[in-house]
Ligand SMILES: Nc1ncnc2c1ncn2[C@@H]1O[C@H](COP(=O)(O)OP(=O)(O)OP(=O)(O)O)[C@@H](O)[C@H]1O
């Protein structure tokens with residue numbers, strides 16, 4: 060379960076160029092929910108996502124994952140939580156372009172605290188889940204946008220995270236590919252994962268059980 064209580068995010072806190080991007084966000088998500096986050100450009104969607112993904116800190120309020128307060132934790136502990144509980148698909152994929160698909164998908168397994176022996180096998184299985192099994196040896200820079208998106212999803216799910224987060228996963232895709240990617244997210248959600256998708260696309264939002272709209276750093280209900 061994810062719980063944010065009055066979370067305030069200020070960039071450049073206490074500096075001359077301080078900017079408050081989130082003004083006190085309160086959100087509660089049950090395990091297994093499928094949620095879309097929508098809102099205008101600059102509303103604070105990515106900022107919120109980065110806090111939920113434990114990539115960025117916040118200035119006020121509280122954020123809990125499974126009753127663990129995500130505040131004042133060491134970088135090491137945060138990295139551990141990210142690796143174990145959270146899969147994130149970045150807007151720009153953030154893949155290693157020269158490396159093969161399977162090497163990209165194995166990365167989170169290489170960083171895991173408890174090293175597994177069958178890392179290659181697990182990465183191959185994750186690629187197969189996104190219909191990219193036959194491309195495992197191909198370098199990422201020889202793939203199409205939709206294929207890269209799938210590899211990024213495979214990398215996000217290889218550690219079997221309970222929370223899957225995606226920033227504009229269909230933003231750069233055509234309608235058909237974006238429908239396929241949504242199908243994939245829904246399937247992953249049916250395996251009792253919490254799935255959070257930031258999107259500008261109303262058809263993507265319509266497919267989610269719940270839509271949270273962010274406007275100027277606040278939630279609209
Ligand atoms: N590193 C930063 N330093 C200062 N201000 C920032 C920083 N990152 C974002 N902001 C500001 O915070 C606000 C929210 O940004 P954010 O990236 O969360 O918007 P968004 O809703 O994801 O927009 P988009 O739909 O364009 O991706 C914006 O006004 C932005 O200018």
Ligand SMILES: [Mg+2]
Nearest residue numbers: 104105106226
């Ligand atoms: Mg954004």
